[in-house]
Amino acid sequence: MKIKITQTDQSRISSVDFDNLQFGRTFSDHMLEVVFKDGAWQQPEIKPYGPISFEPSLHALHYGQAVFEGMKAYYSSDDTINLFRLDDHLERINNSARRMSMPELSKDLFFSGLEELIKLDYKWVPKTHGHALYIRPFMFASEEYIAAKSASEYSFYIISSPVAAYYSEGFKPVKLTTSQNYVRAVKGGTGEAKAAGNYGGSFLPAKKAQKIGFTQVLWLDAIEHKYIEEVGTMNIFFLIGDTLITPQLSGTVLPGITRRSVIAIAKSWGVNVEERRISIDELFEAQKSGDLKEIFGAGTAAVISPVGMIDHKGEQITLDQNEIGPFAQKMFETVTGIQYGKLDDSYGWTHPVNVGNEVSV
Ligand SMILES: Cc1ncc(COP(=O)(O)O)c(C=O)c1O
Structure with missing residues (x-):
């Protein structure tokens, strides 16, 4: 795919x-910027990062x-930046x-857009192990039209932001609380989509949880309020005996x-992995x-x-770990080892982008 490129001067x-990122x-x-209109994605363009302008009638708003x-x-x-999965x-x-x-994106548009951006901005990928360039592809209805129905124009962008290691001062175990008043998603809703509104709806319960000393909400199912689902921006795993358990993907x-990577790696270690309903009582x-x-x-x-x-209704499960457990530590090292190209990637998950510059004479 030919992408029009305008480099910043x-x-x-x-x-x-x-x-200090x-x-x-x-x-x-x-x-990267590309517009969908008249039923098709138009010419993609990479340009200097900067403001975009729309009328107040922007549909997505x-x-x-x-x-x-x-x-x-x-x-x-120095020659290779890895993208993952x-x-x-x-x-x-x-x-x-x-x-x-x-509208959906083609493989060509998504892959070429990311590769070209990385080739232009590879110096923004921090070299420190654990640091990375966070990439945010996003799409929204960019038609300037107020009508409660699907828009006919969309915009897709990719922006990126250098980020430090999440745990630059060591692992800090998080404290979670269940919510009795709020739910994140219900079957048939949009919970399994990475849709902006899912996050907007979770901020008030998260703020309330933080006010009373918790890091995040541990979401329970919306119907019976007893099966564990996930956390703010993470899926959750339990090592019970020798079995690794994670809630099944049931639409919410x-x-x-x-x-997906944790499950594959654990299985490759011979660990029994169960994707199934797990209730807070079982925990x-x-x-x-x-x-x-x-x-x-x-x-x-x-x-x-x-x-x-x-914490669940005032009762607590406390794990005697002020640091990361051995299983999670080994998993962390394996996933990051593959991502940074330090471990052999037998899964074919990494997508190396060659950013080696020609040697000038
Ligand atoms: C609600 C939610 N659950 C789980 C995850 C973890 O997904 P991933 O491993 O793809 O980052 C995220 C992050 O994207 C999330 O926003």
């Missing part, structure tokens, strides 16, 4: 303090047709788009790409019997996030 990279606040020099992805580019060597991210944004009645849980029982060994979240941002405590 004023890179902002020298003004960035790479030792704040998540999602600094953006690299370029972005009123009706929330907006989906996104979250992925990372990892420094492997590109096919899976493409499949997920297209599933999200379909659910939200939006976001199908995490880290989740309390597993703790009582001493079988509950570890709890951790899995997602692109933190990779693996140890959970130190779960």
